[in-house]
Every structure is written in C-alpha cells, then in structure tokens.
Amino acid sequence: MSHTVTVEPLGREVEVADDQTILEACLRAGVWLPHSCTHGTCATCKVEVLDGDVDHGEASSFALMDFEREEGKTLTCCARPQTDVTIEADIDVDEELEIHPVEDFTGTIVELSDIAHDIKRLRIELDRDLHFNAGQYMRVIVPGTDGIDRTWSMANSPSENRIIEFQVRNVPGGVATDGWLFKDAALGDSVQLSGPYGRFVLRTWEEEKPVVMLGGGTGLAPLASMVKHALLDEAYDGHITLYAGGRTVADLYDVDVFRAMEEEYPDQFTFHPCVSAEEPPEGYRAGFVSTAMEEDFDKLTGYQGYMCGSPAMVEGCLKSFMSRRLFPRDIFHEDFFNEGDKQKGVGSPLIKR
Ligand SMILES: Cc1cc2nc3c(=O)[nH]c(=O)nc-3n(C[C@H](O)[C@H](O)[C@H](O)COP(=O)(O)OP(=O)(O)OC[C@H]3O[C@@H](n4cnc5c(N)ncnc54)[C@H](O)[C@@H]3O)c2cc1C
Ligand code: FES
Structure with missing residues (x-):
C-alpha cells in the first residue's frame, strides 16, 4: 500500500x-x-x-x-x-549542488580502531560505490536491534567511494555506541546502512570566500571529509583554517594527519588543535575552538563558516561567528543531536533550522 x-x-x-x-x-x-x-x-x-x-x-x-x-x-x-x-516545502537548494539519491547498502567492517580515549575509527567496505558530497552522513542500522538506526558522518573524501570512514565517540548508555560499537562490533561484521543524507556540504563553488571551520570532538568528521576533498581532490582552491577542539590532548585525534596536510599545502590550509581543560603543549591552542578563532580573526565578512559538534558547541560557535560579522547566509552547521536531545528539546532560537 x-x-x-x-x-x-x-x-x-x-x-x-x-x-x-x-x-x-x-x-x-x-x-x-x-x-x-x-x-x-x-x-x-x-x-x-x-x-x-x-x-x-x-x-x-x-x-x-x-x-x-x-x-x-x-x-x-x-x-x-x-x-x-x-x-x-521551502526548497532553497543551491543549483551547483549535485544531488545523490538515497540508497541502501550492505557493508563489512574492515577497520575498528581506537583513535582517542573514547573515539573509534570505523571503516566499512560497501557492496558498491557510494556517491556523496563532502560533509554528508549515513544512517546505520544498529546490529542486534529491531531496526534502530543512528547517523554518522563520512570522514573520508567523496572520491573514496567504496570504503567509508566514520569517527564515533562513545556515549555512555547509548544504544549504538556503548551497546554495540564499543562492546560487540568486530572486523568482518556485516552492517546495513543507507544514504547519503544531509545538507552540511562544502560549497566548493564559492572559491572566492575563504573558509573557517570549527569542530568539537567527532564534529571533526564531516570537516575532515571537506578538507580532504578540497585539498587532495583539488575541489576547492581557497584557503581553509580548521580549529579542532577537545577538553584535553587525549580527546583529540588525527592531529598528525592534519599537520601533514598543513605542511603539504602551506598556502591553502592552516590547522589549530585546541584544548580547553588543560595547559596546551607546544603547537596546541588554549581554550575553545571559538576562543582561538576570535583571537585570530577580527572580522569574517566575506568568509564561509562551518561548525559541527554538540548542539551546545554549535550554539556557542554561532555567537562567535556572528560577533566576527560573518553573514548568516555564509554560516553552515551540523548539530550532532542524539536521542537524549530529542527528549530535552535542545536547539537555539538563534539558529534557523
Ligand atoms: C546529522 C548527524 C551526524 C552525526 N554524525 C556523528 C559522527 O560522525 N560521529 C559521532 O560520534 N556522532 C555523530 N552523530 C551523533 C550520533 O548520531 C549518535 O547520536 C551518537 O553516536 C550516540 O548514539 P547512541 O545510539 O550510542 O546513543 P543514544 O541511544 O542515542 O543515546 C544518547 C544519549 O541519550 C540518552 N537517551 C537515550 N534515549 C533517551 C530517552 N528516551 N530519554 C532521555 N535520554 C535518552 C542516552 O542515555 C545517552 O546518554 C551525528 C548526529 C547527527 C544528527
Ligand atoms: S530533519 Fe526532520 S526534524 Fe531534523
């Protein structure tokens, strides 16, 4: 029917x-x-x-x-x-954006490794190629449940179509993380997933506007996909400044990966790992990603701003971007809502959703 x-x-x-x-x-x-x-x-x-x-x-x-x-x-x-x-519907899709219809995939876990004290890298080989825009996400059906699904963002470049990468933080009491990924999941396991979803994508066609990105925790994942797409696939020629935040150095991951990219693309990419709850070692910034960004930029008019992380982190960063006169139309965000947020009704009145 x-x-x-x-x-x-x-x-x-x-x-x-x-x-x-x-x-x-x-x-x-x-x-x-x-x-x-x-x-x-x-x-x-x-x-x-x-x-x-x-x-x-x-x-x-x-x-x-x-x-x-x-x-x-x-x-x-x-x-x-x-x-x-x-x-x-209010359909305000950019003409330049390539739309990839959502499809079902079967995947096999080919990597499951610890990359920070509570974060895993999960790489899944798909049964066929996935076409997506840098910044999009998949819905993964949690094995062992009655079809419960969770959303995780691709951290790989869209040019890697067959093996996709997720970076997932453990949420105590969470069905997909505590209850499966950090407990029973193993190499070779089969996973059902669908996608791509989402409108948080790198606007490669706006090359005249330099990019500032703020990522908290695994909010770095979709930003990593965007940076790899811009630099490695040569999809965007403008400059990107990426701030990655955690409470301590032990919360951050792939710092060496971004540092290597910074060395290889000195004119195009700047990377700042930031720690908010301990004295930063050399090469790290003190405070939240938004604090470090505010120290570096007096004015962001004419830039594009991307931010991703918990709803609270996104709200704080939005205020910072606006304090630096970034136009609202040039601000893009992905809030990592979870089931608890749905019950609490989080979400800022400042943010047009
Ligand atoms: C677009 C999008 C992309 C995302 N991408 C990523 C990513 O790349 N990496 C990543 O790590 N995360 C990402 N997330 C978050 C992810 O989807 C999950 O929310 C996260 O992995 C936790 O899932 P879980 O099943 O383990 O926890 P859940 O089962 O969703 O539980 C989360 C918390 O809510 C509480 N809770 C559950 N149900 C209730 C209830 N009924 N009432 C009150 N509290 C409740 C739980 O105790 C727990 O503390 C993304 C979210 C969105 C929306
Ligand atoms: S996409 Fe429907 S409420 Fe978020």
Whole structure:
C-alpha cells in the first residue's frame, strides 16, 4: 500500500510506501527536501500540509509544537501519509549542488580502531560505490536491534567511494555506541546502512570566500571529509583554517594527519588543535575552538563558516561567528543531536533550522 505525495512548488509526485516517511521516499526518488537530523529533533524538515492527512510519527514535541500540528505543519522526516497528500516545502537548494539519491547498502567492517580515549575509527567496505558530497552522513542500522538506526558522518573524501570512514565517540548508555560499537562490533561484521543524507556540504563553488571551520570532538568528521576533498581532490582552491577542539590532548585525534596536510599545502590550509581543560603543549591552542578563532580573526565578512559538534558547541560557535560579522547566509552547521536531545528539546532560537 502507498500514497502519492505532491511536493509544491516543484509539482513533483512521489509514491510513499506504508513503511516510509515522506522525506525518505522523496530523497530516494531524487526529490530533494530540506533536512538535517532525520530523527524529528532539529525542525529543518518542517513543511506545510496543504491537503490530506499525515501521521506525525516520532516528531519531538519541541521540534513540532502542538499549535503547529493544528496549523497543518509536519516534519517530513517523521510524517507518514494516511491519504494522498500535498505539501509545500521551502526548497532553497543551491543549483551547483549535485544531488545523490538515497540508497541502501550492505557493508563489512574492515577497520575498528581506537583513535582517542573514547573515539573509534570505523571503516566499512560497501557492496558498491557510494556517491556523496563532502560533509554528508549515513544512517546505520544498529546490529542486534529491531531496526534502530543512528547517523554518522563520512570522514573520508567523496572520491573514496567504496570504503567509508566514520569517527564515533562513545556515549555512555547509548544504544549504538556503548551497546554495540564499543562492546560487540568486530572486523568482518556485516552492517546495513543507507544514504547519503544531509545538507552540511562544502560549497566548493564559492572559491572566492575563504573558509573557517570549527569542530568539537567527532564534529571533526564531516570537516575532515571537506578538507580532504578540497585539498587532495583539488575541489576547492581557497584557503581553509580548521580549529579542532577537545577538553584535553587525549580527546583529540588525527592531529598528525592534519599537520601533514598543513605542511603539504602551506598556502591553502592552516590547522589549530585546541584544548580547553588543560595547559596546551607546544603547537596546541588554549581554550575553545571559538576562543582561538576570535583571537585570530577580527572580522569574517566575506568568509564561509562551518561548525559541527554538540548542539551546545554549535550554539556557542554561532555567537562567535556572528560577533566576527560573518553573514548568516555564509554560516553552515551540523548539530550532532542524539536521542537524549530529542527528549530535552535542545536547539537555539538563534539558529534557523
Ligand atoms: C546529522 C548527524 C551526524 C552525526 N554524525 C556523528 C559522527 O560522525 N560521529 C559521532 O560520534 N556522532 C555523530 N552523530 C551523533 C550520533 O548520531 C549518535 O547520536 C551518537 O553516536 C550516540 O548514539 P547512541 O545510539 O550510542 O546513543 P543514544 O541511544 O542515542 O543515546 C544518547 C544519549 O541519550 C540518552 N537517551 C537515550 N534515549 C533517551 C530517552 N528516551 N530519554 C532521555 N535520554 C535518552 C542516552 O542515555 C545517552 O546518554 C551525528 C548526529 C547527527 C544528527
Ligand atoms: S530533519 Fe526532520 S526534524 Fe531534523
């Protein structure tokens, strides 16, 4: 059984099966709709239902409030049509952005290594090539669960299509991390995943605008993909300054990898590892990534700013970027929401989602 969803203002019709959300069906059909977390938390995918009925599913009551439900709004990442439906979405996709439809993949774990005291590098060989934009993520079905999935960002360049890399931090009590990846996962295990998802991508076509990136913890992962794509694939000629933050040196990873890139591309890339909870050794900066960035830049007008990490970290960095007069249209972020955030209703009123 399926229902037809008409997406305005595109006028495109998409068949949505009973077990699919509107977003899932559209992304698989190559019809791009705005989205970020795909788990009912961030509200980026909010649309107007012009006609027909939807079940709002798992939408957080913070991301989709009661009065909005009454006004006919829904979150496409959670909504399942109950009848044929017409929605109106705010589709502001850049023309230059190549859209890769979402597909299912089967993967095999080919590397699982400790790269910081609570972070693992997980490399998965896929059954066929994946095409994605630097900064995007996959949904991974957690083995041993009833189809629960979690989202992890690719840290590899999009030119590496067959083996993808995730960098994952352990979350105590977390289903996917504490309950599987840091417990039972092993080389050779099979994994089901789908993607690519997300709109946090490196705008390689805006080469006249230098880039500043702020990453907290494993928020470095999508930024690593962007940096590798820019430098190693020669996808972006402008300058990139990357700040990677952790509480202590033991929280940071791949410092040597970025230092090597800095040496190889001195005119194009600058790297600053930052520690906020201990005296920094030589070559490291003191404080948060945003503090170090503010020390280095008086004004960021004309730049592009990318930030990724916990919702609290992203909110702090947004204020820093704005204090340096970076235009909101040039600020891009990925918030690593988790299930706890969905219940708490995190998210800044400063951030347009
Ligand atoms: C777009 C995107 C990209 C991401 N990319 C990465 C990445 O590259 N690397 C990375 O490390 N992380 C990433 N994340 C975060 C990732 O998706 C997971 O949230 C994270 O790995 C934890 O998953 P988990 O299943 O272990 O924890 P969860 O099971 O989601 O639990 C997280 C926390 O919430 C608590 N919790 C769970 N359920 C409830 C509840 N009902 N009520 C209250 N509290 C609850 C748990 O106790 C735990 O403390 C990304 C998130 C997003 C949205
Ligand atoms: S993408 Fe739907 S709420 Fe985040």
